Amino acid sequence: MTAGATGPEHSVSREQVWTVTAGTLEVTCGGRTERVTAGRTVILPPGPVRRVHAPTDAEAHVAMRADGVASVPGTEGTRALPWAR
Template sequence: MAAALQIHAGASTPVHLIDREQVWMPLSGEFEVVMADRTERVMAGQAVILPANAVRRVAAVGGPAQALVAMAAGGRARIPGGEESVPLPWAE
């Protein structure tokens, strides 16, 4: 499954994890990806792989940013330490 996702300027995802590996390929703008003890910046023309169950936060840097995000169908997200997971509607 793949979807084009946009994060507005100055916004970010909550700290969360997904039970599937994801590949983020920025189409425009720049993203800051915080995962474990690492922070990476990725922009159009680059890609970043987020392993399954890795705690992460993704933020738009310097303006809105759009990415194509690919992962296996049926992915679910949850907050670290939480037991309840929710489906990702775009990944069903």
């Protein structure tokens, strides 16, 4: 993610494990925000609304089961995650 980028608010049906490999991410999940720096890992449980923001340029590896889907508050239905196909 480039510095200043913020992903959409969404929820995911499967647990996700994010390992930041460069820079810093601010991860908000279930109303709690954690600053995750390079070399650190955050585990996001399935269900709660989350949002990821990059205050600096950042890279991360994200692991989860490939059958997970995302949903966006206020919209109907779910979306397959393009990188999980």
